[in-house]
Amino acid sequence: MKQKVLQVSGLTKRFPGVLALDDVSFDLEVGEVHALCGENGAGKSTLIKCLSGVWPVDAYEGDIWVNARRADFKHIKDAESAGIGVIYQELALVREMTVAENVYLGNEPTNRLGQIDWPKVYAATQSLLDKYNLDLDPTALVADLGIGQQQLVEIVKALLKNTSILLLDEPTAALTESEVDILLDIIRDLKNAGVTCVYISHKLDEVMQIADRVTVFRDGASIATSHIGAIDKSEIIRQMVGRNIDDFFPRRSSSPAKTLLSVTNLSVFDPLENKNCLEDISFIIRAGEVLGFGGLMGAGRTELVMHLFGAFGNRVSGEVICSGKPMHNSTPIDAINAGMMLVSEDRKRYGLVLEKDIGFNQSLASLPKFSQHGLLDHHAETLANKKLFKSLRIKAPTIESMVGGLSGGNQQKVVLAKALMTQPSLVFLDEPTRGIDVGAKLEVYELINQLTEQGKAVILVSSEMPELLGMSDRIIVLSDGKIGGEFVSAQTTQEQLLQAAMTHG
Amino acid sequence: MNQTKLLRTYSMGIALVLIWLFFTVATDNFLSARNLSILSIEMAVTATLALGMLLVLLPGQIDLSVGSGVGLIGGIAAVLIFNHHWNAFAAMGAGLAVALVIWGLMGTLIIQYRVPAFIITLGGLLVFKGLFWKVIDSETVPVVAGAGDNALSLLTTHYLTPAQGFLLLGVIAFFVIRASVRQRSQRAKYGFELESSSTAILKIFVALQALLLIILVMNQFRGVPLSVVVLGIVAFSVYIITMHTRFGRYLYAVGGNKEAAILSGVPVKKVIIGAYVMLGGIVALTGFMQTAYSGASTTTIGNLMELDAIAACVIGGTSLAGGRGNVLGVLIGALIMATLLNGMTLMAVAPETKFIARGTVLALAVWLDVYLSQKAD
Numbered sequence: 001m002k003q004k005v006l007q008v009s010g011l012t013k014r015f016p017g018v019l020a021l022d023d024v025s026f027d028l029e030v031g032e033v034h035a036l037c038g039e040n041g042a043g044k045s046t047l048i049k050c051l052s053g054v055w056p057v058d059a060y061e062g063d064i065w066v067n068a069r070r071a072d073f074k075h076i077k078d079a080e081s082a083g084i085g086v087i088y089q090e091l092a093l094v095r096e097m098t099v100a101e102n103v104y105l106g107n108e109p110t111n112r113l114g115q116i117d118w119p120k121v122y123a124a125t126q127s128l129l130d131k132y133n134l135d136l137d138p139t140a141l142v143a144d145l146g147i148g149q150q151q152l153v154e155i156v157k158a159l160l161k162n163t164s165i166l167l168l169d170e171p172t173a174a175l176t177e178s179e180v181d182i183l184l185d186i187i188r189d190l191k192n193a194g195v196t197c198v199y200i201s202h203k204l205d206e207v208m209q210i211a212d213r214v215t216v217f218r219d220g221a222s223i224a225t226s227h228i229g230a231i232d233k234s235e236i237i238r239q240m241v242g243r244n245i246d247d248f249f250p251r252r253s254s255s256p257a258k259t260l261l262s263v264t265n266l267s268v269f270d271p272l273e274n275k276n277c278l279e280d281i282s283f284i285i286r287a288g289e290v291l292g293f294g295g296l297m298g299a300g301r302t303e304l305v306m307h308l309f310g311a312f313g314n315r316v317s318g319e320v321i322c323s324g325k326p327m328h329n330s331t332p333i334d335a336i337n338a339g340m341m342l343v344s345e346d347r348k349r350y351g352l353v354l355e356k357d358i359g360f361n362q363s364l365a366s367l368p369k370f371s372q373h374g375l376l377d378h379h380a381e382t383l384a385n386k387k388l389f390k391s392l393r394i395k396a397p398t399i400e401s402m403v404g405g406l407s408g409g410n411q412q413k414v415v416l417a418k419a420l421m422t423q424p425s426l427v428f429l430d431e432p433t434r435g436i437d438v439g440a441k442l443e444v445y446e447l448i449n450q451l452t453e454q455g456k457a458v459i460l461v462s463s464e465m466p467e468l469l470g471m472s473d474r475i476i477v478l479s480d481g482k483i484g485g486e487f488v489s490a491q492t493t494q495e496q497l498l499q500a501a502m503t504h505g
Numbered sequence: 506m507n508q509t510k511l512l513r514t515y516s517m518g519i520a521l522v523l524i525w526l527f528f529t530v531a532t533d534n535f536l537s538a539r540n541l542s543i544l545s546i547e548m549a550v551t552a553t554l555a556l557g558m559l560l561v562l563l564p565g566q567i568d569l570s571v572g573s574g575v576g577l578i579g580g581i582a583a584v585l586i587f588n589h590h591w592n593a594f595a596a597m598g599a600g601l602a603v604a605l606v607i608w609g610l611m612g613t614l615i616i617q618y619r620v621p622a623f624i625i626t627l628g629g630l631l632v633f634k635g636l637f638w639k640v641i642d643s644e645t646v647p648v649v650a651g652a653g654d655n656a657l658s659l660l661t662t663h664y665l666t667p668a669q670g671f672l673l674l675g676v677i678a679f680f681v682i683r684a685s686v687r688q689r690s691q692r693a694k695y696g697f698e699l700e701s702s703s704t705a706i707l708k709i710f711v712a713l714q715a716l717l718l719i720i721l722v723m724n725q726f727r728g729v730p731l732s733v734v735v736l737g738i739v740a741f742s743v744y745i746i747t748m749h750t751r752f753g754r755y756l757y758a759v760g761g762n763k764e765a766a767i768l769s770g771v772p773v774k775k776v777i778i779g780a781y782v783m784l785g786g787i788v789a790l791t792g793f794m795q796t797a798y799s800g801a802s803t804t805t806i807g808n809l810m811e812l813d814a815i816a817a818c819v820i821g822g823t824s825l826a827g828g829r830g831n832v833l834g835v836l837i838g839a840l841i842m843a844t845l846l847n848g849m850t851l852m853a854v855a856p857e858t859k860f861i862a863r864g865t866v867l868a869l870a871v872w873l874d875v876y877l878s879q880k881a882d
Contacts, residue, residue, distance in 0.1 A: 364769045
């Protein structure tokens with residue numbers, strides 16, 4: 001039996017009215033990659049917070065042992081000095097500083113005069129990078145790096161503190177497939193260097209690739225720990241949701257009808273990047289259809305839907321016609337009036353007013369419907385809000401609950417409710433299932449089916465190819481701003497999509 | 506709601522009560538009808554301007570130029586009346602028109618040409634101050650030509666007769682009760698929860714009793730000041746705008762998350778320009794009141810009023826980042842600021858000390874709010 005570097009027994013954490021962790025037991029063997037799976041709200045993040053000292057020792061019940069010593073962490077610093085480091089989903093880097101400056105931020109070595117010893121900062125960062133075989137330039141500006149590389153900087157920052165146990169909370173949520181592969185390689189290297197990793201992810205393919213063991217959480221309890229060779233994806237999903245999922249992508253196709261949107265030879269200039277981000281894009285979408293858009297990060301998928309919605313870029317050439325109306329120099333207001341609605345990939349930045357309640361957010365795009373001469377009809381508004389709140393099964397006490405306090409899945413449902421309330425005929429869903437749990441994902445898929453059955457059309461942008469193949473009728477793959485291929489989902493494989501995504505690049 | 510949250514919600518109300526208790530004990534005549542009447546007029550001026558400030562703070566903007574604007578617009582009206590013998594209404598109309606144009610222009614510069622509001626209005630602070638002094642030729646211009654009164658001077662010197670005061674109460678009571686009954690029948694129609702009718706009646710009863718008390722006290726001196734009625738109208742209008750109109754909802758949305766607002770089809774530019782135009786109107790009104798209160802337009806009118814207005818908003822729980830704030834909070838904030846000044850004047854506190862005390866209270870209030878909100882989470 002291998003040596004245990006960390007043991008947790010009987011860990012229980014209560015919040016008012018909620019049992020966040022329920023008698024959790026769990027251990028880490030030295031040098032393993034241990035995956036934690038579970039729906040949002042299952043208790044993974046709370047466990048991380050206990051292990052990393054965010055919750056002090058007297059805020060929970062139960063024992064944590066690190067290297068056979070009882071860990072009574074009172075602060076994050078205590079956990080750090082015990083060798084525990086955390087990489088959170090949201091990166092905490094200063095974009096205007098270099099890689100090395102970020103790595104040493106708060107720990108700058110100084111000379112006798114109190115000045116920062118910059119040569120030492122850069123040399124030490126370089127040697128740390130070399131030690132773990134990481135490909136990064138210490139003098140590069142963080143703002144110039146991709147998300148994947150920025151994540152590396154966070155990891156290096158943790159390694160600097162002699163971290164022996166690295167907790168990674170959904171590190172791949174924002175990464176492209178190639179970036180994910182790089183990260184997985186790095187985790188393997190860290191493992192060979194003796195670092196023990198805890199890997200939280202909703203993406204089970206990654207878990208199967210990288211983990212040695214997997215522990216599944218459900219409703220605050222640790223359900224089971226298994227060696228990865230002794231379990232498969234469907235068994236993990238079964239443990240996560242407590243039931244079998246026969247049909248993970250329940251696409252019910254409906255017969256496409258009249259053309260809703262036609263795009264011809266569209267080229268769009270991106271003023272921030274100072275280049276064309278879309279070149280010569282042509283496609284149509286009909287009522288009752290789901291058109292998927294695939295491609296690598298930066299291929300122009302988000303730029304395309306944002307442009308069609310009137311929120312991004314300058315049109316260089318081409319024509320967009322929505323329900324017979326030409327859309328030129330349009331604004332989101334024009335787009336909504338033409339029957340379009342966008343659910344953005346970044347719900348916190350582009351979707352929600354977090355300080356406001358569910359009702360405020362749900363009806364925000366539909367207020368003209370509930371007002372006469374500018375005066376609001378609160379009753380009609382509340383009625384519509386309650387109806388969607390119920391039908392989307394948003395888990396919150398009332399529609400007056402603050403959106404900022406909801407889980408990712410429920411926040412996403414609020415954004416979807418806002419879109420549905422405008423009664424659009426064409427919905428753009430940009431990564432609608434990113435960072436939400438399996439149960440909520442299924443509900444999003446069900447919603448897509450309902451929309452198309454009502455004769456509406458959906459443009460689905462997704463980086464998850466099984467989702468794209470499972471939920472779209474047709475798929476267009478973008479590659480470097482151009483169309484790399486168009487496919488009928490039923491006759492297409494993941495390999496074909498990937499190949500098309502990389503043709504121009 | 507837990508205790509900390511309750512405490513946070515009512516903290517400024519509690520602070521106000523404590524401040525009033527302090528001045529009641531520390532001075533002989535703080536609670537006299539005469540002083541309360543003066544306090545109510547002073548508060549009316551600060552609160553009116555603060556309510557205008559709320560409209561631009563909600564969408565995450567700011568206006569540092571309102572103090573100079575108050576001087577300028579009041580000065581324009583005074584000059585037209587005293588030097589050019591205009592009718593007071595016409596003079597005020599001209600002042601109002603100038604204010605609406607200037608603030609519409611500033612709003613356009615801020616949102617259309619993306620110059621930060623802080624810079625535009627800081628420029629405005631200086632430019633309007635200079636224009637103001639040019640307009641009045643750096644002299645003292647009375648608000649009345651010759652003897653007697655006019656519509657401008659009456660703004661802060663006219664009082665309702667006791668009978669008119671009670672009539673006002675009756676009218677307000679009628680509309681409050683009618684609105685409440687309508688609201689209940691609507692809620693019942695839609696099948697929403699209703700609070701028990703006794704609770705509803707009790708709430709209205711308490712509110713009307715409070716109003717009655719104010720009118721009784723005011724009637725003991727000269728009656729309800731006209732400026733308090735003006736504040737009431739402004740407060741009611743701003744309440745309706747912020748809570749019951751689409752425009753108001755958009756103010757909160759733009760301040761809460763501008764990008765989400767744009768993608769939800771909120772006409773962000775119109776909303777922000779609209780907020781500035783409304784503020785311009787309120788600046789004009791405040792300019793007339795403040796100038797009338799001094800009896801003449803002089804170079805110091807409006808000095809530092811922008812800071813009083815911002816302080817009243819912030820003490821009342823308005824976020825400078827936008828998206829948070831309401832009318833009741835601003836009224837309480839303005840009353841706290843006005844009370845401090847009034848009470849310290851009664852105690853014959855030196856002007857230097859007054860500045861220090863007001864600044865300290867502002868910082869303390871915000872610290873308390875941040876502290877309580879962190880504890881509540």
